[in-house]
Amino acid sequence: MTIAHNLERIEKRIASSCAVYGHAREDITLVAVTKTVEEDRIREAIRCGVKHVGENRVQEMLSKYDSYEGADVHLIGQLQSNKVRNLPGKVSLIHSVDRLSLLKELERIGKREEFVFQCLIELNIAEEASKAGASIEDLDRLLDYVETCEFVKVRGLMTIAPFVDDPETIRPVFRTMREIFDKLSKVGYNNSKMDFLSMGMSGDYAVALEEGSNMIRIGSAIFGERIYTGV
Numbered sequence: 001m002t003i004a005h006n007l008e009r010i011e012k013r014i015a016s017s018c019a020v021y022g023h024a025r026e027d028i029t030l031v032a033v034t035k036t037v038e039e040d041r042i043r044e045a046i047r048c049g050v051k052h053v054g055e056n057r058v059q060e061m062l063s064k065y066d067s068y069e070g071a072d073v074h075l076i077g078q079l080q081s082n083k084v085r086n087l088p089g090k091v092s093l094i095h096s097v098d099r100l101s102l103l104k105e106l107e108r109i110g111k112r113e114e115f116v117f118q119c120l121i122e123l124n125i126a127e128e129a130s131k132a133g134a135s136i137e138d139l140d141r142l143l144d145y146v147e148t149c150e151f152v153k154v155r156g157l158m159t160i161a162p163f164v165d166d167p168e169t170i171r172p173v174f175r176t177m178r179e180i181f182d183k184l185s186k187v188g189y190n191n192s193k194m195d196f197l198s199m200g201m202s203g204d205y206a207v208a209l210e211e212g213s214n215m216i217r218i219g220s221a222i223f224g225e226r227i228y229t230g231v
């Protein structure tokens with residue numbers, strides 16, 4: 001399958017979900033996940049209309065940076081504090097903020113570089129021990145800290161749902177995310193706004209959209225199965 005064809009199929013599914021739930025297509029952001037994807041294929045996706053690309057590793061993002069021309073760059077993978085200094089001016093949204101120490105480093109580097117980081121708080125709703133993400137109990141503490149920041153803005157929430165064969169079984173995870181998102185929307189923080197609910201990947205984005213996601217992160221359904229070369 002070609003990239004163009006795959007994108008068309010995904011667009012159709014987004015359109016039908018918009019039709020059912022009364023959303024406009026512009027309300028949904030498609031992030032094409034380009035980890036392990038070669039630069040010429042990234043450029044091809046952007047020529048086919050991709051406006052947002054997502055990488056999960058800072059090093060890989062930096063090395064392929066030129067190929068993202070014409071698209072906004074999202075960082076979606078676990079972020080080590082010592083990599084934050086590479087990010088000012090390069091990333092439009094960090095999806096994976098999950099701990100206080102990282103927020104502190106974002107604020108410190110943001111201040112030094114005069115760059116305001118746009119972030120999502122990543123939640124580990126299913127409380128999988130193997131996964132990154134803050135617990136629901138941590139959330140208030142993180143958002144309270146963000147209220148003291150000048151160089152960090154929270155724009156919403158992100159989650160990586162457990163990998164399952166039948167995406168129906170994780171519908172409750174998406175629904176819980178949506179409930180938290182709606183609740184936080186009403187709080188009236190100065191530095192946190194609930195604009196983006198980032199959930200849904202190749203295997204489960206239709207269910208995520210049904211449950212109110214407005215930002216989906218799709219890799220293999222666009223580019224084919226990933227081939228990891230041992231680096």
Ligand SMILES: *Cc1c(COP(=O)(O)O)cnc(C)c1O
Pocket residue numbers: 033035056076077160201202203217218219220221
């Ligand atoms: C790889 C990755 C995706 C995309 O996964 P696919 O199943 O290939 O669509 C989405 N989000 C994150 C955080 C990822 O690391």
